[in-house]
Amino acid sequence: MSDTHAQTVAFVRDTMLPEQPPPASEAGVIKWMRENLFKGWFNSILTLLSIFFIYKIVSGAYPWFANGIWNTSSLAECREMLDGMTGACFSVLTERWNQLLFGFTYPTEAYWRPTLAVVLLLVAIAPVLYPKAPRKLMLFTAIYPFLAFWLIWGGTLLTPLMVLVGLIAGYFAFKKFERQSFAMGMLAGLVATVVVIWAGGVIPAAMPDVLALQAIPSRDLGGFMLNMILGTVCVSLSLPLGIMLALGRQSSMPIIKWMCVVFIEFIRGVPLITLLFVANVVLAYFFPPGSNIDLVLRVIIMITMFSSAYIAEVIRGGLAALPRGQYEAGDSLGLDYAQSMRFIILPQALKISIPGIVNVAVGLFKDTTLVSVISMFDLVGMIRGPILASTEWNGVYWELWGFAVFVFFIVCFSISKYSQWLERQLATDHR
Amino acid sequence: MSTISDPPSGSFQLSMLINDTRYRSYTFQFIALILLILAFAYLGYNLLANLQAAGLNISYKFLGEPAGYDINQTLIDYTSQSSHWRASLVGVLNTLLVAFLGCIMATVIGVVVGVLRLSNNWLVRQLMSIYVEIFRNVPVLIWILIIMAVFIAVLPQPRDFRGEDATASMVFGAFAFTGRGFYSPAPVFGPGSGVVVAVFLASIAGIFAFRNYAKKALYDRGQLIPTLWPSLAIFFIPAILAFFVMGRPITLDLPSLQGFNFQGGIFMRNSLIALWFALSIYTAAFIAENVRAGILAVSKGQTEAAASLGLRPGRIMNLVVLPQALRVIIPPLISQYLNLTKNSSLAIAVGYMDLTGTLGGITLNQTGRAIEAIFLLMLFYLAISLAISAIMNVYNNAVKLKER
Numbered sequence: 146m147s148d149t150h151a152q153t154v155a156f157v158r159d160t161m162l163p164e165q166p167p168p169a170s171e172a173g174v175i176k177w178m179r180e181n182l183f184k185g186w187f188n189s190i191l192t193l194l195s196i197f198f199i200y201k202i203v204s205g206a207y208p209w210f211a212n213g214i215w216n217t218s219s220l221a222e223c224r225e226m227l228d229g230m231t232g233a234c235f236s237v238l239t240e241r242w243n244q245l246l247f248g249f250t251y252p253t254e255a256y257w258r259p260t261l262a263v264v265l266l267l268v269a270i271a272p273v274l275y276p277k278a279p280r281k282l283m284l285f286t287a288i289y290p291f292l293a294f295w296l297i298w299g300g301t302l303l304t305p306l307m308v309l310v311g312l313i314a315g316y317f318a319f320k321k322f323e324r325q326s327f328a329m330g331m332l333a334g335l336v337a338t339v340v341v342i343w344a345g346g347v348i349p350a351a352m353p354d355v356l357a358l359q360a361i362p363s364r365d366l367g368g369f370m371l372n373m374i375l376g377t378v379c380v381s382l383s384l385p386l387g388i389m390l391a392l393g394r395q396s397s398m399p400i401i402k403w404m405c406v407v408f409i410e411f412i413r414g415v416p417l418i419t420l421l422f423v424a425n426v427v428l429a430y431f432f433p434p435g436s437n438i439d440l441v442l443r444v445i446i447m448i449t450m451f452s453s454a455y456i457a458e459v460i461r462g463g464l465a466a467l468p469r470g471q472y473e474a475g476d477s478l479g480l481d482y483a484q485s486m487r488f489i490i491l492p493q494a495l496k497i498s499i500p501g502i503v504n505v506a507v508g509l510f511k512d513t514t515l516v517s518v519i520s521m522f523d524l525v526g527m528i529r530g531p532i533l534a535s536t537e538w539n540g541v542y543w544e545l546w547g548f549a550v551f552v553f554f555i556v557c558f559s560i561s562k563y564s565q566w567l568e569r570q571l572a573t574d575h576r
Numbered sequence: 577m578s579t580i581s582d583p584p585s586g587s588f589q590l591s592m593l594i595n596d597t598r599y600r601s602y603t604f605q606f607i608a609l610i611l612l613i614l615a616f617a618y619l620g621y622n623l624l625a626n627l628q629a630a631g632l633n634i635s636y637k638f639l640g641e642p643a644g645y646d647i648n649q650t651l652i653d654y655t656s657q658s659s660h661w662r663a664s665l666v667g668v669l670n671t672l673l674v675a676f677l678g679c680i681m682a683t684v685i686g687v688v689v690g691v692l693r694l695s696n697n698w699l700v701r702q703l704m705s706i707y708v709e710i711f712r713n714v715p716v717l718i719w720i721l722i723i724m725a726v727f728i729a730v731l732p733q734p735r736d737f738r739g740e741d742a743t744a745s746m747v748f749g750a751f752a753f754t755g756r757g758f759y760s761p762a763p764v765f766g767p768g769s770g771v772v773v774a775v776f777l778a779s780i781a782g783i784f785a786f787r788n789y790a791k792k793a794l795y796d797r798g799q800l801i802p803t804l805w806p807s808l809a810i811f812f813i814p815a816i817l818a819f820f821v822m823g824r825p826i827t828l829d830l831p832s833l834q835g836f837n838f839q840g841g842i843f844m845r846n847s848l849i850a851l852w853f854a855l856s857i858y859t860a861a862f863i864a865e866n867v868r869a870g871i872l873a874v875s876k877g878q879t880e881a882a883a884s885l886g887l888r889p890g891r892i893m894n895l896v897v898l899p900q901a902l903r904v905i906i907p908p909l910i911s912q913y914l915n916l917t918k919n920s921s922l923a924i925a926v927g928y929m930d931l932t933g934t935l936g937g938i939t940l941n942q943t944g945r946a947i948e949a950i951f952l953l954m955l956f957y958l959a960i961s962l963a964i965s966a967i968m969n970v971y972n973n974a975v976k977l978k979e980r
Contacts, residue, residue, distance in 0.1 A: 181698035557713035
């Protein structure tokens with residue numbers, strides 16, 4: 146043993162050292178910023194660029210918003226008030242809000258009707274959108290289309306009522322004959338519906354003033370209301386059509402399959418705008434001579450065809466994603482085609498295709514702005530036409546387009562957020 | 577001993593058409609066919625009756641008649657004396673032009689945004705998702721009209737470039753951004769420029785040859801030859817050398833202000849640019865999502881496996897992640913191209929003369945041949961989308977996972 150250690154005092158630590166706080170660069174905000182904003186020179190440059198970009202936008206847009214003028218009646222007056230300052234003339238929105246929302250020929254005293262229809266729409270789609278909503282509301286959902294038609298187009302309540310009665314008669318006929326076969330039930334239901342509607346058609350014609358609202362021709366519809374109407378009507382009509390087309394395309398019967406394939410591929414291959422041209426100038430040639438179908442209806446027909454082809458493709462994806470065992474299970478239980486589709490295949494396939502269907506719905510809702518090209522005055526048509534062309538507001542671009550962007554963004558963004566929520570709700574498989 | 581007996585082969589009864597599964601599908605198809613024929617006969621009858629009432633007929637002779645209108649942006653020679661057929665051809669080329677430009681720009685923006693959305697920089701990630709959400713959720717028609725409004729309301733008119741106290745000036749003395757459109761220099765090919773172009777094309781071929789050689793060297797002998805710098809050198813040096821050796825045959829024709837407008841150079845009309853930019857940024861938002869999904873679809877294990885083999889990050893990206901991500905990205909990417917091409921028909925909203933503007937717009941209005949014009953219009957778009965889906969099928973079959 147050397148002497149070195151002879152002099153050292155034995156030392157054993159018997160207490161813990163006090164905990165030290167982590168270095169400043171490894172904790173809290175600084176750590177977060179170091180890892181998320183300034184990790185490496187490239188990231189730092191990106192961060193600085195982004196901050197500069199945000200600063201530019203905010204510094205440009207803030208005075209424009211803050212100095213915004215809300216209560217003038219023309220652009221010249223607004224410019225006068227601004228007196229050379231940067232500022233928005235939001236007064237175009239306060240003065241023309243009714244035109245932007247309802248179009249310029251919809252009677253002012255009837256504005257409550259589409260507004261009520263929108264509020265009721267929220268009630269009516271609640272049971273469809275939220276599985277937890279009370280089931281009894283479904284009854285209201287079934288009535289809603291007729292109510293909305295009456296509210297928006299006016300006329301006597303008896304007209305939509307007769308159609309409703311016809312459909313109810315059809316439903317009971319279907320129930321009665323469904324025992325024999327599904328096709329038989331459908332046929333009976335269809336016949337009953339047509340007969341009742343046709344026979345009952347005399348009632349509204351005889352009593353046009355019972356429970357009547359002021360009738361409004363559909364060429365008076367306009368503004369954002371028109372986008373909403375086209376969007377909701379066409380999506381809801383194209384769902385059943387899309388399901389039928391998808392089933393037809395999966396069918397083992399060659400003629401039916403090829404009819405569906407040709408229809409779907411044709412519609413998906415052409416732009417919507419050509420279909421709207423068809424609605425505008427060609428479709429009238431295919432109706433019986435002398436009949437006068439109005440433009441909104443023709444547009445609804447074409448947009449419904451358009452979206453049903455897309456929805457059919459989405460649903461076909463859902464059908465193809467189901468394992469073969471599900472089809473075989475249906476067969477082995479002795480269910481016929483209609484039963485196995487209704488009770489086994491479609492509930493699962495539709496569940497898988499919900500995100501896709503919502504995507505199509507959002508796309509379709511955005512595409513309703515294209516009707517402005519065939520000189521219908523939807524929101525975009527109103528901005529481009531009557532408002533920007535008026536002497537008072539000629540030259541107000543950003544406020545109007547900003548409004549359009551805002552409205553569409555709110556609607557489409559919330560629909561897609563809803564679809565993501567629903568997807569999580571429906572994810573019942575355990576991963 | 578049991579035998580399987582044949583099904584009773586009784587005589588055919590009419591009720592078997594409905595109740596026997598062997599015949600039922602024929603019955604249904606027969607009914608469907610009859611209904612289809614009846615529907616078409618009904619529509620055709622109505623069409624003929626309506627045409628007769630209006631004193632019209634179906635004829636494509638109008639395509640040969642002089643069009644009588646001017647088109648402000650053409651790729652081929654066209655005057656107002658040219659035929660409607662020629663006008664439609666101009667429209668087809670304009671559609672293809674804007675679709676081509678749009679696809680390139682949308683891909684570039686979309687890939688950059690898609691990659692940046694996965695960046696570990698929080699701020700950039702947020703900005704990019706705001707971009708994607710805003711552009712995806714607002715109709716493309718509104719974007720087209722907004723960009724057109726920038727041209728009308730923000731950019732200076734050519735007259736603002738004039739005089740001593742000009743309020744606007746050209747960028748680098750070569751580019752002018754005006755409300756009427758963009759002016760940029762145009763190359764003028766003088767005598768001898770063919771050699772320069774040929775050398776340039778040859779050097780591009782050379783790059784591919786060199787890269788192939790490098791790959792072969794790597795696979796055969798394990799020899800790693802750097803490719804980036806030599807490729808750049810092959811790209812630039814021979815062409816520049818040839819340019820000076822031939823005595824600078826290619827010159828630039830700069831746009832210059834003459835009178836109230838710019839003359840010379842390449843002129844891109846505001847409607848073309850509005851359509852091009854709007855379609856690009858709109859489609860790019862969708863492409864960004866596809867790219868992001870494609871990269872996320874490659875499982876982390878792949879990256880880790882490659883890293884454990886000792887590959888460097890760049891090579892992991894090139895050799896392992898990208899080939900697998902592309903398999904997921906390309907099919908939706910192609911269908912986005914198809915959407916962009918179809919959306920280019922919105923040109924009519926800003927007055928860009930694509931096929932919808934010429935054949936479906938002015939020609940239709942002038943001749944009144946609605947059915948024929950719209951039929952041809954649909955046929956064109958249908959041909960394009962069928963061609964693109966054919967390409968997509970070929971690609972899908974080529975990259976399909978070869979399972980054993």
